[in-house]
Each structure stands twice: as C-alpha cells, then as structure tokens.
Amino acid sequence: MATNRRFVLPIAALIFFTILFCLPGSAFPKEDWLTKISFDKFVHIGIFTVLLFLWCRALRVDSLSGYFIAIIVAVMYGLLIELIQDRLITNRSWDMGDVIADFAGSLVGVLAWDWYKKNKPL
Numbered sequence: 001m002a003t004n005r006r007f008v009l010p011i012a013a014l015i016f017f018t019i020l021f022c023l024p025g026s027a028f029p030k031e032d033w034l035t036k037i038s039f040d041k042f043v044h045i046g047i048f049t050v051l052l053f054l055w056c057r058a059l060r061v062d063s064l065s066g067y068f069i070a071i072i073v074a075v076m077y078g079l080l081i082e083l084i085q086d087r088l089i090t091n092r093s094w095d096m097g098d099v100i101a102d103f104a105g106s107l108v109g110v111l112a113w114d115w116y117k118k119n120k121p122l
Helices: 008-021 039-059 064-088 096-119
Strands: none
Touching: 008 039, 008 064, 039 064, 039 096, 064 096
C-alpha cells in the first residue's frame, strides 16, 4: 500500500498540468508584459521541474540511465502536448520554444532530485 501512495502526487500533478496544457488559448491573457518576457517559457520550466522531481522521487531513480530515460519520456510528453495543442486545442499552436523549455525543466528536475536524494535521504 505504501508503494502505491508514493505515486499519488506525481499522477495528480501530471493530470493537473495536462489539463492546464489543454486549456483553449482564450483562457489565457492576450498581449501584455508577461508575453514580452516570455513568461510562458518559465512556466514550462517550472512545470517540468516539478514533474521530473516528483516522478524521479516516486520511481526512486538513482542511475544515469534512469535520469536519461526520465528526461526522454518527459520530452516525448512535451512533444505530445505541443502536437495536441496544435491540432486539437482552439487558439493554441506548436511552439518549439516550449519544447526547449520542457527539456530545460526536465534537466533541472533531475538535478534537483539528484541533489535532494544525496542531501536529504528518504
């Protein structure tokens, strides 16, 4: 039972963030100062940092190959989200900058997990 509980938070985060990614473009503010500073890229970095940290924690990833696989899966998820936004979500489109931000966030999440497990044993 305890094994299953450690997956509740990463699954809940994945569902929550997927819902946010699938909101129509009209749900977001139009041109403003946040757009000028590419705030959405920082949001992508933050989301993927959280997702990778939570999944690495739940899966107890502790090897270079595990980190590599986690990052590849995360980037594939990011690519899928961009494809869904481009093809199925109103007023949303493909943005390679988002994919790059997803990759950057994935790296940060893995590094954060690696630091955490070395400095705060579970």
